Amino acid sequence: MSRGHTRSSFKSNEVIQRSSISITSPDSRVKCIPWKLEVQQIMFATPIGHGAAAPANNVAENAESDVQNEIDEISCNEIDQDGAPTEADIMTVTAELVFNEMPSHLIYISDDYETMTLIDRETLVDLFRPELIRACKDLVSKDKLPDVVRQNLRYAALSHRWLSVGEPTFQEMSVERNHQSTRPGFIKLRKFCQKAREYGCRLAWSDTCCIDKRSSAELDEAIRAMFKWYRNAEICIVFLADSSSISDFPEEVWFQRGWTLQELLAPPRIKFYGSSWEELGRSRNDKEDHSMLQALSQVTGISRQNLLYFSPGLVDVREKMIWASKRRTTRIEDVAYSLIGILNISLSVAYGEGDRAFRRLMEAIMQACREWQILAWAGPHSPFQASTPRSPLAYCAFDEASANILLPDRYIMDRPSKLGDPFFTMTKRGLELEVILEHGKKTQVIRLISDSASFYDVTARCDVTFLPFSHDYLFFVLGSSIDSAYGGWQKVETQKIVTIRTKREVYRQVTTVWL
Structure with a gap:
């Protein structure tokens, strides 16, 4: 049987210990590879009047005091002059904020709420x-300048489910001034702008009409920066077209759409409105409403901590994939694109690439993420890369046994245990990974049970007596294939993530494989 490309190496277990048991399945072309990495945790701790001058001549003393006061006044004037912002300073800070932190187009709402004007950054x-020059002219220091500018340029962002027809477009908003159309989309937009003004915002952003989708550059920027735009908004106003109360959340389509996941997580301030634009929460910020947070956590499976303090990045990636697995997008590419901001990674936008988008997302994750849990998936793989899943749904293929082993922090006998190889990487050969790989040894220890020859539905059982401190392992079923890029190993598809419980830890030499 072809072994593919392998490289053997032995790592000292003084700090890093790898242990596993490997077996051969009834099918001689399939290997079952358990794997485990344990890292010892090293902790470091660290313990946590002026004297009076002699009296002098009053005249001399007063003269000296006057001189000193004059010097102090001159010094203060010099400090004020040096610290006060100039008009150039004000406009520099304004341009930096507008062109780097705010959307490319915004709606300017008139004081009478009647006129909604679409403006670009230069016009803004x-x-x-x-107004900004007047607001900043009395500042004595440049330090407060960014805060004052940001306060005067507050904007509201709309989160909603698009109508099948009738949403206002960028082109319509560009040529019309008084938008009195009775189309449902325009009615929704006017209601949103009304709520924005109630929150003190004269600027508003809606994804239906504030992105020029004819410009590939603007569309690309909007998709990459959308998480940031929602986070920087003064308030995110959510319109739930299918809800009249919190009890309707389980059936609300807004919670089932892919893009609305980041629109829930990104804003520090959010307000939910029902189908008749009635408030669904009791606070001006629904993230401060205990009942609302409880309802949101139940319907999304996202913890209150993440709802309140979510931080984007490549931490707890598998958990974020599980959140995304519960949502759907109209365009298949948006499954990947809607996660760019949540994961805080860079990914080019290319509509028309189909499933390649999620494969590229997974490759970008694997290049930077060191969490072994992202390798714990089952079900269909990408049609372009067998070592990556086809969609976030692959991360939901776990049962009670594997759910326990996949906990972020597991403690065994009061000893922190980390599983898996954190140094995996995606290469031209495929996913490079270190595992315990043995051929034909200890076959009596584990039995594979499968309902079909394809090992689609496979579990593993250990023929040893259960011990209180037995060890759980996650392992891959690998098979050799002449169809793989290098004639080596491939991850065999299983319906569930496969785990096994063993009697004791076993330390073996590790081998590098490319999947």
Whole structure:
């Protein structure tokens, strides 16, 4: 049987210990590879009047005091002059904020709520220039300048489920001024702008009409920066078209859409409105409402901690994939694109690539993430890369046994235990991974049970007596294939993530495989 490309190496177990048991399945072309990595945790601790001057001549003393006061006044004037922002400083800070932290187009709402004008960044800077100069002219220091500018350029963001027809477009908003259309989309937009003004925002952003989708550059920027735009909004106003109360959340389609996941997590302030634009929560910020948070956590499976303090990045990636698995997108590419901001990674946008988008996302994750849990998936693999899953649904293929082993922090006998190889990487050969790989040894220890020859539904059982401190392992079923890129190992598809419980830890030499 072809072994593919393997490289053997032995790692000292003084700090890092790898242990596993390997077996041969009834099918001689399939190997079952358990694997485990235990890292000892090293902790470091660290313990946690002026004297009076002699009296002097009153005249001399007063003269000296006057001189000192004059010097102090001059010094203060110099400090104020040096620290006060100039008009150039004000406009520099404004441009930096508008062009780097705010959407490319915004709706300017008139004081009478009747006029909604779509403006670009250059127009925004010119429009607010006199007001910003007046607001900043009395500042004595440049330190407060960014806060004052941001306060005057507050905007609201709309989160909603698109109508099948009738949403206002960028082109319509560009040519019309008084949008009195009775189309449902325009009615929704006017209601949103009304709520934005109630929150003190004269600027508003809606994804239906504030992105020029004819411009590939603008569309690409919007998808990459959308998480940031929602996070920087003064308030995110959520319109739930299918809800009239919190009890309707389980059936609300908004909670089933892919893009709305980041629209829930990103904003620090959020307000939910029902189908008739009635408030569904009791607070101005629904993330401060205990009942609302409880309902949101139940319907999404996201903890209160993450709802309140979510931080984007490549931490707990598998958990984020499980959140995404409960949602759907119209375009298949959006399964990947809607996770760019949540994972805080860079990924180019190329509509038309289909399933390749999620494969590229997984490759980008594997290049930077060191969490072994992202390798724990089952079900269909990508049609372009057998070592990566086809969609986030693959991360939900676990049972009670594997759910326990996949906990982020597991403690065995009061000893922190980390599983898996954290140094995996995606290469031209495929996924490079270190595992315990043995051929034909200890076959009597484990039995594979399968309902079919394809090992689609496979479990593993250990023929040893259960011990209180027995060890759980996650392992791959690998098979050799002449169809793989290098004629080596491939991950065999299983319906569930496969785990096994053993009597004791076994330390073996590790081998590098490319999947």
